Amino acid sequence: MSKYEINELYxxxxxxxxxxxxxxxxxxxxxxxxxxxCNRCGYCGTVCPTYMxxxxxxxxxxxxxxxxxxxxxxxxxxxxxxxxxxxTCLLCGACSSACYAKVPTPDLALEGRRSQTGYGRNFLAxxxxxxxxxxxGFFEFWLKAAxxxxxxxxxxxxxxxxxxxxxxxxxxxxxxxxxxxAPLKFLRDIFNQDxxxxxxxxxxxxxxYFALCGPNYIFxxxxxxxxxxxxxxxxxxxxxxxxxxxxxxYNYGRxxxxxxxxxxxxxxxxxxxxxxxxxxxxxxCSSCAAFMKTYxxxxxxxxxxxxxxxxxxxxxxxxxxxxxxxxxxxRDRGAAGRTTYHDSCRACHGQDIRKEPRAVxxxxxxxxxxxxxxxxxxxxxxxxxxxxxxxxxRQILDRKVRNIASIRAATVVVGATSCLLQIxxxxxxxxxxxxxxxxSVFVDGLTNPSAKAADVNPPKGRFTxxxx
Ligand code: SF4
Ligand code: SF4
Numbered sequence: 401m402s403k404y405e406i407n408e409l410y411x412x413x414x415x416x417x418x419x420x421x422x423x424x425x426x427x428x429x430x431x432x433x434x435x436x437x438c439n440r441c442g443y444c445g446t447v448c449p450t451y452m453x454x455x456x457x458x459x460x461x462x463x464x465x466x467x468x469x470x471x472x473x474x475x476x477x478x479x480x481x482x483x484x485x486x487x488t489c490l491l492c493g494a495c496s497s498a499c500y501a502k503v504p505t506p507d508l509a510l511e512g513r514r515s516q517t518g519y520g521r522n523f524l525a526x527x528x529x530x531x532x533x534x535x536x537g538f539f540e541f542w543l544k545a546a547x548x549x550x551x552x553x554x555x556x557x558x559x560x561x562x563x564x565x566x567x568x569x570x571x572x573x574x575x576x577x578x579x580x581x582a583p584l585k586f587l588r589d590i591f592n593q594d595x596x597x598x599x600x601x602x603x604x605x606x607x608x609y610f611a612l613c614g615p616n617y618i619f620x621x622x623x624x625x626x627x628x629x630x631x632x633x634x635x636x637x638x639x640x641x642x643x644x645x646x647x648x649x650y651n652y653g654r655x656x657x658x659x660x661x662x663x664x665x666x667x668x669x670x671x672x673x674x675x676x677x678x679x680x681x682x683x684x685c686s687s688c689a690a691f692m693k694t695y696x697x698x699x700x701x702x703x704x705x706x707x708x709x710x711x712x713x714x715x716x717x718x719x720x721x722x723x724x725x726x727x728x729x730x731r732d733r734g735a736a737g738r739t740t741y742h743d744s745c746r747a748c749h750g751q752d753i754r755k756e757p758r759a760v761x762x763x764x765x766x767x768x769x770x771x772x773x774x775x776x777x778x779x780x781x782x783x784x785x786x787x788x789x790x791x792x793x794r795q796i797l798d799r800k801v802r803n804i805a806s807i808r809a810a811t812v813v814v815g816a817t818s819c820l821l822q823i824x825x826x827x828x829x830x831x832x833x834x835x836x837x838x839x840s841v842f843v844d845g846l847t848n849p850s851a852k853a854a855d856v857n858p859p860k861g862r863f864t865x866x867x868x
């Protein structure tokens with residue numbers, strides 16, 4: 401018997417657990433109508449990683465949409481099978497990119513997960529999300545305590561003490577094992593003290609940097625590089641001093657908290673807009689940037705917040721689409737060795753961003769650039785997927801590493817922090833002559849005379865054979 405039970409009748413009225421409507425590429429649809437848009441053509445079967453690896457219909461986009469439709473109609477009795485079908489979806493969106501009917505399968509799979517009794521109601525996850533929402537200082541204190549133990553060589557102790565569990569993020573326990581270093585200073589600490597990002601004395605700004613949790617808490621070098629790029633190429637800006645975008649809560653089924661995070665950020669955006677007029681909100685993790693662009697969808701049942709959410713969403717840009725290739729010149733094209741670009745799912749499928757970052761990376765790498773086969777195939781990171789579905793995630797990662805090895809790449813440029821964590825974990829184990837680097841770190845490293853070359857310079861001994 402599954403840990404969760406599927407509600408016999410899918411209740412549209414449960415606002416705390418279900419979105420009222422979805423904003424699809426073909427217009428606003430009820431969840432049922434969006435699922436019913438799937439005509440079962442199977443065209444997405446050629447791009448869905450979980451289907452291609454297993455050949456199982458229930459692990460395809462078509463199967464998931466069918467399950468949801470039957471759930472809403474009250475026809476599904478097999479809770480075990482449906483839970484597996486929704487739980488194994490990477491939410492990568494490759495199916496939606498390929499689909500003529502533009503069925504939003506990732507949103508539908510999440511609706512399916514939320515229809516499971518108990519999903520998202522884990523006590524510790526609730527504590528963590530609420531701490532992040534209402535007491536960031538305390539959340540950050542615990543996270544720093546765990547990271548400090550890691551720095552002192554006692555990473556296992558943080559685990560034993562249950563710090564990661566306390567944070568409701570058991571995925572972090574496994575993630576810290578593949579982190580080279582854990583930061584003791586978060587981006588919020590740094591940027592709130594940066595006079596160049598202080599709103600005081602400014603009348604207009606072109607951008608506000610939005611510190612997303614990956615860069616803020618795990619990879620501050622990414623945020624530092626993004627802000628360095630924005631300062632050089634996009635004029636005056638400020639630090640948004642924002643809250644978590646809400647994606648963690650959203651993906652864990654906690655819709656109410658996801659909306660609260662969104663509201664806090666919208667309020668902050670409105671304060672800044674009142675002071676500076678129009679500007680761009682720039683984030684540097686594609687998963688979160690894509691989510692913030694869909695804030696309006698969280699409020700289709702709330703006419704007072706909906707237009708405000710739409711205004712916020714319209715101002716969001718991924719750092720991948722901010723820099724123009726015309727603006728950059730490489731100070732040392734060879735520094736990164738043979739370079740390729742991995743399309744993070746929520747950049748290419750979630751936001752249709754492919755050309756802009758590729759043009760910049762190609763220009764900076766010059767003849768060292770090589771296209772990555774299946775570059776828009778998920779790497780298996782997908783938020784916490786590597787930890788919730790380790791077997792499938794491993795197969796997907798192996799395929800990504802094989803593709804990287806096939807072109808003998810030394811540097812893999814990515815736009816999402818979960819890809820950074822996941823691909824580097826795979827490379828470290830099976831193709832250690834290459835490494836993944838965030839787009840901002842790569843671009844800043846090759847264009848900023850004062851950046852450290854080591855940031856984009858892969859380890860020696862490249863071009864070894866993969867051991868897959
Ligand atoms: S999701 Fe789209 S591509 Fe896939 S079976 Fe349904 S209609 Fe066809
Ligand atoms: S979101 Fe990805 S894993 Fe899920 S059904 Fe679509 S292609 Fe398959």
